[in-house]
């Protein structure tokens with residue numbers, strides 16, 4: 070099988086590339102390295118088991134000619150490239166619209182041209198400001214006004230879902246939509262505000278762990294290996310075509326509890342420091358108070374079950390961050 074992964078040098082994309090290479094696929098990635106890193110994929114380029122089956126194109130998905138060539142070669146496309154994360158979007162507001170909407174349209178157009186199955190990585194952000202849990206795929210969607218740019222990421226991912234479903238309905242394109250909930254693991258960077266690597270780094274440096282808001286907001290965290298397994302299973306299922314699936318774990322935890330767990334796991338002398346949202350992000354910032362996926366649909370369709378518990382995932386992330394920080398110290 071030949072697979073194309075857009076955003077393949079990113080956190081999830083590089084783990085997906087690794088899983089596909091390990092099962093014998095030929096893997097093509099396109100990435101502009103805006104938030105991804107050459108370090109995430111260097112291993113596959115050097116390892117003799119993989120290097121003859123791993124092809125990297127450094128380019129933007131907005132380049133139609135490159136996409137045309139790569140989509141033509143491959144059998145299935147995992148579309149992960151995106152402007153990711155609330156902080157990144159607040160700092161680069163046009164990117165959410167250009168990359169996430171125009172970029173996804175281009176990917177879908179090329180997949181439609183060559184009739185290639187495509188999985189679109191959407192986000193739990195699309196649900197908006199719900200207070201209930203679990204969130205299920207047919208729930209309504211509730212956003213704040215367009216003056217609050219934090220919702221533009223959610224809205225852009227929602228537009229991606231509409232566009233993909235429109236290609237499915239009008240052109241018969243085989244699309245699958247995966248709404249990913251907080252995914253964590255090695256190679257994720259805290260540089261764009263992702264909570265676990267950010268808190269882990271602070272704990273390892275014995276600095277205060279900065280928790281935004283009052284810390285009572287809850288999330289679930291899923292190991293990237295579980296998420297990758299779900300994405301591959303979805304592309305292998307005919308029943309998944311034309312459908313939207315939540316992908317995530319169900320162990321709900323407040324961000325304050327998460328911070329305490331990280332302090333304990335690192336043996337750090339740090340404390341938790343609450344930072345009001347308007348200082349962390351912008352005035353009148355609105356957050357999602359709870360974000361827990363209902364996973365009955367994906368369980369029924371492909372038998373997906375998250376396997377890695379939170380303590381084990383945190384251990385993996387902390388070990389990765391510690392190693393990375395050691396490398397930086399040695400280079401200095």
Ligand SMILES: NC(=O)c1ccc[n+]([C@@H]2O[C@H](COP(=O)([O-])OP(=O)(O)OC[C@H]3O[C@@H](n4cnc5c(N)ncnc54)[C@H](O)[C@@H]3O)[C@@H](O)[C@H]2O)c1
Pocket residue numbers: 075076077078079080081082099100101102103104105106128129130131148149150151152153154168172190191192193248249250251252253
């Ligand atoms: N990590 C999570 O918890 C999470 C949650 C929900 C949804 N998602 C979705 O999963 C996907 C992957 O996210 P991630 O966490 O791995 O983030 P990431 O930032 O590590 O990966 C995104 C990749 O896309 C690349 N990219 C960005 N713009 C591009 C462009 N114009 N052309 C080519 N490449 C481009 C980046 O360089 C990066 O390598 C994204 O679509 C994201 O919205 C992630």
